[in-house]
Amino acid sequence: MVDIEASKPIELVGDDFHADPHKYYDRWRAQGPVHHVQFPGGIPSWVIIGHVEGRAALADHRLRKNSTDLYHLFERKSARILTDATTQALASHMLNSDPPEHTRLRKMVNKSFAPRRMAALRPRIEEITAGLLDEMSVHDEVDLMQAFANPLPVTVICELLGVPFAERDDFQAWTRVLVSSGEALETRSAATVGMSEYLRKLVAAKQAQPGDDLLSGLIHTTADGDRLDEQELVAMAFLLLVAGHETTVNLIANGTYALLRNRSQWQALRADPAGVPAAIEEFLRYDGPVGWATVRFTDEAIRVGEIDIPAGELVYIALAAANRDPARYDSGDHLDITANASGHVAFGHGIHFCVGAPLARLEAEIAFTALLHRFPDLDLADQAFTPHWQNSLLIRGMADLPVRPRG
Ligand code: HEM
Numbered sequence: 023m024v025d026i027e028a029s030k031p032i033e034l035v036g037d038d039f040h041a042d043p044h045k046y047y048d049r050w051r052a053q054g055p056v057h058h059v060q061f062p063g064g065i066p067s068w069v070i071i072g073h074v075e076g077r078a079a080l081a082d083h084r085l086r087k088n089s090t091d092l093y094h095l096f097e098r099k100s101a102r103i104l105t106d107a108t109t110q111a112l113a114s115h116m117l118n119s120d121p122p123e124h125t126r127l128r129k130m131v132n133k134s135f136a137p138r139r140m141a142a143l144r145p146r147i148e149e150i151t152a153g154l155l156d157e158m159s160v161h162d163e164v165d166l167m168q169a170f171a172n173p174l175p176v177t178v179i180c181e182l183l184g185v186p187f188a189e190r191d192d193f194q195a196w197t198r199v200l201v202s203s204g205e206a207l208e209t210r211s212a213a214t215v216g217m218s219e220y221l222r223k224l225v226a227a228k229q230a231q232p233g234d235d236l237l238s239g240l241i242h243t244t245a246d247g248d249r250l251d252e253q254e255l256v257a258m259a260f261l262l263l264v265a266g267h268e269t270t271v272n273l274i275a276n277g278t279y280a281l282l283r284n285r286s287q288w289q290a291l292r293a294d295p296a297g298v299p300a301a302i303e304e305f306l307r308y309d310g311p312v313g314w315a316t317v318r319f320t321d322e323a324i325r326v327g328e329i330d331i332p333a334g335e336l337v338y339i340a341l342a343a344a345n346r347d348p349a350r351y352d353s354g355d356h357l358d359i360t361a362n363a364s365g366h367v368a369f370g371h372g373i374h375f376c377v378g379a380p381l382a383r384l385e386a387e388i389a390f391t392a393l394l395h396r397f398p399d400l401d402l403a404d405q406a407f408t409p410h411w412q413n414s415l416l417i418r419g420m421a422d423l424p425v426r427p428r429g
Contacts, residue, residue, distance in 0.1 A: 040411035043314060044355060047071060047343035056329040065096065067336040068326075069315070073347035075327045076339045077365070081372035085318035085337055089118035095319055095334065109214050112221075115257035117265075117374060124373060127258065130250060131377055134182075134236050140380045143178070147388050150177050155396045158427050163403045166423040170393070171275035175385055179266030182381075183259065184235025185224065193220060197264050201416040221256045221263075236262070262378075269311040270382045272419035274389050277305030279409065279423055280357045282402050287359050292394045301359035302386045303366065307345045308357045310368030313415045315340045341367045342418065399429030 039046060050057055055072025070076045079085055093110060116127035133139070151174060158169045176194070180187045199205050199213035225237070232238035237259055240250055250258065281288040281301075291297055315338040322333045331337060345366045348354040353361045369376035376382070393400065403424035410421040 036413070037411075040413065041408075043342060044346060047340060047346070051343065051347070054327075054329075056326050056331075065336060067338055068329075068331050069338045069340055070326060071340050071343045071347070072327065073344040073350035073365075073367070076341070076344035076367060077371050079318070079326055079337065079339050080316075080367060080370055080374070082324065083121075083373075084321050084324050086120050086321045087118055087318055087374065088120045088123070089113045092118070092317075092319055095336065106211065106214075108218050109211075111253055112214060112218050112257060112260050114253070115261040116377075117261055121373070126248065127250075127254070128373075128377065130240060130248075131236075131258070131262070134239070135377050135380050137380060140384050143182070143381070144384065144388070146181070147174075147178055147385055148392070150174055151388050151392045155392055159396070161427065163424060163426050166278060166425045167271075167275055167420060168422070170389070171278070171423070172271050174274065174389055175270035175382075176267055178381070178385060179263065182236050183262055183266070184228065184233045184237050185259075185263060189220075193217060193263060194267065196220075197267055200264065201268055201414045202412065203415045204413045217260065218256065221259045222252075225252060225255045225259060265376075265378055266381075268417050268419070269378070270385050272311035272417060273302070273305060273382060273386050275420055275423050276309040276311065276418065277302065277386065277390065278393065278400075278425075279420065280305060280309055281359075282400070282425070284357050287357060288394075288400075291359060291390075292398050295391050295394055297359060298387055298390045298394075299383070300363070302383060302390065303363040304353075304357060304359045304361060305386075306368035307351065307363040307366035308353075309418065310342065310345065310366070311418055312341055312368060313418050314338075314342055315415070316370060316374075339367075341370070397427045401426050401429045 050069065050071050055070065055075045057069045057071065058066065059069055060066050070079050089110060116124055116131075119127060154170050154173055158164050158166075161169075176190055177187060179185070180190060185193075196213040196217040199209055200217070205213075225241070228235075228238045229241055232242055237255070240255060240258060281291065287301075291301055318337045318339065320331055320333050320335045320337060324331050326337075345351070345368060346354050350365065351361070351363070353363075369379045369382075403426050407424065409423070412419045412421065
């Protein structure tokens, strides 16, 4: 364990951290799987680095997530975060709730992501993919982020939720601010208000005139006579929109970048596209789209590994670090699409396991299969390219990825 006074505070921001966060995680790992640290501007917290410990923590019901208690904890410890009513209302969604509320909210959307529903989406996702790759093919050089990795999942989530694609610029700009680590509180506050008002209007429009989409379905369908109230609908729409926007984009982009940096694995996958689903699990393990960690707090004292964590403490489970724990994965810091990446926590674990995972996996499978088939010689536009990683702790994503479709 790293003692809070003795441990050098680690700034989890800035280009150096984002260029190679694992350099920092490895430093922690060398001293044990669980750490007590003080982040600059934050409050004393616990960080779980180990895979076994992280997975156990994600499934531990004594580690809670509800936003009301979490905000009180932040306020009590004088952390600099937004705790105003609009922020709290938007954040009071399923990912920030505990049973029984969580169970109830999750039940409302679970069936929307069931295998049969996902299979029905396949032809449309393939069509969108083919259209984007057609557009890419007329260029010698193109930003894969703008041309493909971003518009594919964004179009799909907009169509699924029934959010007008034409309005994406607004909510993408707000989302970017909300997942960023570097923005001033005033900027975050403005984005929160903008997003909240937009979603309220959207929900009201669907209440007045329902469409054939997931949000309209949530307004009008009741599970066991239950119904979401307006506030719950807005928070649900917020969660699905943000989660559906900023994650799969980076699975496609980070995975492509990792493959292009490991050219022989690109070639192997091109020769045997049946390996795509397994490769996607390895992309998730190696450089998944969720930033460094997910947060919980202790409802009562718990023991993680050999460490006692008192009640009322913040606990970060470092997903990216757990996924490269050499005690669990031989490939550790290397990409190996033939390795067994099962058990990774890129989608979380336990009751909050990503409800959108079947959609993300489907989109990624279609995207990589089509990309390899259509552009077998795809390559980085410049072999010296160094990604500019977003300054975000929630999202692990590049600003751009210039490629040459025909090599
Ligand atoms: C939860 C990752 C795509 C919706 C989660 C969690 C992770 C995650 C790590 C759990 C967080 C925690 O325990 O604190 C990812 C990754 C994705 C992805 C890596 C893409 C590669 C999506 C998509 C959607 C979605 C496409 C929706 C359209 C959700 C929701 C939850 C969630 C609603 C909350 C589940 C709950 O609280 O029970 N995701 N996600 N995700 N994700 Fe995803």
